[in-house]
Amino acid sequence: MGSNTFIEVDSYQFSKNGTHVCGDVFLSRKVKDENRVIAILSDGLGSGIKANVLATMTASMALNFTIENQPIQRTAETIFNTLPVCGTRKIAYATFTIIDIDCDGETRIVEYGNPSCMIFRRGELFHPEWKQIAINRKDTRDKSMFITSFISEKEDRIITFSDGISQSGMGTKNMPFGWGINDINKFAKNQIQRNENISASALAKNMVMQAWKNDLMKPKDDTSCGVIYFRNPRRMLLLSGPPYNSENDKKLASIIESFPGYKVVCGGTTSQIISRELNKDIQVGLSPNILGLPPESKMEGVDLLTEGILTIGKVSEILENYNGEDINQDSPAHKIVKMFFESDEIDFLIGTRINNAHQDPSLPVELEIRRSVVKKIIKLLEDKFLKKINLEFI
Amino acid sequence: MEKKIKVKICIGTLCYVMGGSELQLLEEHLPEELKKRVDIEGSICLGFCNSNEDEKPPFASVNGKCVSRASITKLINQIKKELEDGLH
Numbered sequence: 001m002g003s004n005t006f007i008e009v010d011s012y013q014f015s016k017n018g019t020h021v022c023g024d025v026f027l028s029r030k031v032k033d034e035n036r037v038i039a040i041l042s043d044g045l046g047s048g049i050k051a052n053v054l055a056t057m058t059a060s061m062a063l064n065f066t067i068e069n070q071p072i073q074r075t076a077e078t079i080f081n082t083l084p085v086c087g088t089r090k091i092a093y094a095t096f097t098i099i100d101i102d103c104d105g106e107t108r109i110v111e112y113g114n115p116s117c118m119i120f121r122r123g124e125l126f127h128p129e130w131k132q133i134a135i136n137r138k139d140t141r142d143k144s145m146f147i148t149s150f151i152s153e154k155e156d157r158i159i160t161f162s163d164g165i166s167q168s169g170m171g172t173k174n175m176p177f178g179w180g181i182n183d184i185n186k187f188a189k190n191q192i193q194r195n196e197n198i199s200a201s202a203l204a205k206n207m208v209m210q211a212w213k214n215d216l217m218k219p220k221d222d223t224s225c226g227v228i229y230f231r232n233p234r235r236m237l238l239l240s241g242p243p244y245n246s247e248n249d250k251k252l253a254s255i256i257e258s259f260p261g262y263k264v265v266c267g268g269t270t271s272q273i274i275s276r277e278l279n280k281d282i283q284v285g286l287s288p289n290i291l292g293l294p295p296e297s298k299m300e301g302v303d304l305l306t307e308g309i310l311t312i313g314k315v316s317e318i319l320e321n322y323n324g325e326d327i328n329q330d331s332p333a334h335k336i337v338k339m340f341f342e343s344d345e346i347d348f349l350i351g352t353r354i355n356n357a358h359q360d361p362s363l364p365v366e367l368e369i370r371r372s373v374v375k376k377i378i379k380l381l382e383d384k385f386l387k388k389i390n391l392e393f394i
Numbered sequence: 395m396e397k398k399i400k401v402k403i404c405i406g407t408l409c410y411v412m413g414g415s416e417l418q419l420l421e422e423h424l425p426e427e428l429k430k431r432v433d434i435e436g437s438i439c440l441g442f443c444n445s446n447e448d449e450k451p452p453f454a455s456v457n458g459k460c461v462s463r464a465s466i467t468k469l470i471n472q473i474k475k476e477l478e479d480g481l482h
Contacts, residue, residue, distance in 0.1 A: 268406045268438040284405060284436035286418045294405040294415070295436060309407050357408045357443040357451075365411050 005154050006233035006344035007037045007101060009386055010201035012208045012324070013224035016047045016164075017215075023051025024162045024224035025059040030386045031067055035103035037386070038066050041114060041226050043162040045086055045093040051222065054083055058094040066100050072110050076135050076145060093142075097160045099228060105152040112145040117160040118185060121153060123192055125185060155196075156230045157203070159188055164223030165207060169214030179214050200227035201341075233388065235261030236343035238336070240308055241351030241370050242269045243394045252394060253277030255349060257301065262339045265299075267308030270351060275299060291331040304339070306332040309358070312373050315340075319380040340381060345388045350374050352393050398433045399476050401469065402455045406439030414452035416466065423466045424473075432473055 011026040023046065028039040040062045044054030058079050065075040083092035095113030109117060112135075119126040128150040135143055152158075161184075170178035184207075191198060191206055198206075207225040215223075237259045243252055253274050256263055265271050275282050280300050287295040293314055294307035314333035319340075327334055327341075340346060350371065358367040371393070381387040403417045404410075421434050442453040442460050449462035456472045 272438055282438055284438060286436040294410045307405060307407055363411065367407065
């Protein structure tokens with residue numbers, strides 16, 4: 001598969017109408033040392049908090065056991081023995097799908113109780129061979145898991161979803177037995193044909209939105225979809241801070257000039273250095289009070305030019321509090337976050353010169369040190385958003 | 395035609411947190427008769443904060459002259475002064 005393939009993982013979900021908490025849980029983790037990506041979807045029995053607890057426990061156990069390379073049978077048995085037994089139904093039950101992809105593209109999928117996932121290769125459904133594995137449990141009819149492994153190729157997509165999707169629309173005139181696997185296949189194929197570059201996040205959202213429409217905008221069950229997409233990385237460069245040695249100013253300018261992808265500069269002094277080195281003017285806008293942030297500026301060849309530490313601090317805050325909602329605000333910090341989300345591989349080039357004027361103890365607000373805020377952002381992007389990050393101090 | 399008075403408002407971090415964010419509203423507060431005679435623009439750090447120990451942010455400049463601890467009133471006064479000086 002090569003190192004220049006990026007694995008995009010994203011999901012979207014709706015809770016059953018009338019519940020505030022979703023009983024499906026989608027978790028994903030990038031194991032950096034092993035260059036491995038693991039994604040889990042679990043659907044807990046019932047709905048609401050009870051289902052969420054079951055699904056969260058199942059998903060976290062499945063994730064952690066998979067990271068530790070535990071045999072799948074032991075993983076499954078441990079999960080079933082640990083789950084609390086439902087008071088009304090007298091069984092402990094949550095489904096799971098485990099998708100485990102290693103650095104060579106070797107992909108292993110284990111399914112228990114969820115609708116079978118769809119794999120698309122070159123626009124067509126791809127059917128790897130599935131093996132059935134029995135599990136030792138007496139309390140349910142669901143006594144087997146299905147497992148497959150194959151080598152993923154670039155542009156492959158794996159789509160996993162909960163039964164809220166396949167059963168959406170059930171009981172309506174158009175689809176008395178629900179949406180159904182065949183029509184879901186057709187829908188997904190059509191989505192990919194219409195836009196062959198459709199991102200994992202957009203595809204997951206479209207699937208869930210269609211199920212929501214099937215259910216006449218009142219989902220009858222928790223509805224979730226997770227998508228994994230192997231593709232060319234989209235790159236972004238974020239520059240902030242003047243180089244410690246001003247001899248490096250030229251290097252900074254030439255890096256930004258030749259970079260392929262989004263280019264963002266945070267910081268007035270940094271912008272001035274680039275403006276001077278590349279001989280390009282800066283146009284500064286005035287726009288009072290966009291969420292308490294100084295306005296952005298413009299320079300030819302740079303996608304976004306913002307103030308430094310306040311904006312970066314806000315970016316960190318947005319990433320920390322982000323919970324899957326759409327980003328509609330238009331502040332410079334929100335624009336940076338949107339670019340992060342649209343990129344897979346993000347280079348941070350951080351200047352380490354300290355601005356003396358920021359160190360005055362009589363300032364009304366605490367201005368954090370750039371380096372520590374950037375490190376926090378990087379940790380969030382890596383752990384929460386699975387982005388590939390390169391960090392260089394200059 | 396009369397040359398316009400050029401006002402630059404620093405939007406650098408320091409000036410912004412010290413009250414410069416309010417200065418962006420200057421145009422709304424300008425008396426009618428001044429509005430057509432003034433050009434207002436933002437500016438990346440004007441450099442006053444690190445070069446002048448005695449003066450305090452927020453900074454702005456009116457026709458290139460530094461205004462420290464700038465407020466909307468202070469800027470309007472400075473603009474009026476520039477206009478008067480221009481007459482002599």
